[in-house]
Amino acid sequence: MKKFGIKEVVATGIGTALFIVLTEVQIPLGIIPNTSLQPRAAVLAFLAAVFGPVVGGIVGILGHALGDAMFYGSIWWSWVIPEAVIGIGVGLFAKKYQIKEGGFDRKAIVLFNIVQIVTNAVAWILVAPVLDIVIYSEPTNKVFAQGACAFVANIIITAILGTLLGMGYTKIGAKSSSLTKED
Known part of the structure; x- marks a missing residue:
């Protein structure tokens, strides 16, 4: 099992x-409220x-919970937990994407997008609605x-921006990490 080191702490x-x-950076869809x-x-x-x-799970759960608390005054747990599901689900395949190693190629991009679509489907079509019903009636x-609306919006933004971030990091960041261990 991979150790949770300084890079992971900093990334988290x-x-x-x-x-x-980024909680406040939103483009309302105007189709369904609150999406x-x-x-x-x-x-x-x-x-x-x-x-x-x-890292994905912690960023998803803490980022969404703290963002809700700071900007909206309360935490909507039924939408916080799905963010952790996405972070964990996408993160389970991190080694296969080869982003850190500079190998985020066409095959890895396809895998990344298949995984993000599946995890977004689980999170937003299953987990969030069920928790909304169970927790908040x-x-x-x-x-x-x-x-369903959140699912579509998230897969689109992730397919475009997430893929571009991965491509950029694999070309630039993977080859010149600025974090080094001091003696």
């Missing part, structure tokens, strides 16, 4: 902070793809419509 801290800041295109979804998938499921038709 920076990723969580970035996720929180929008959010770049933070792509950032979460990218961080999970680079640093693995622990929300109307079934409303939460499944919101979940």
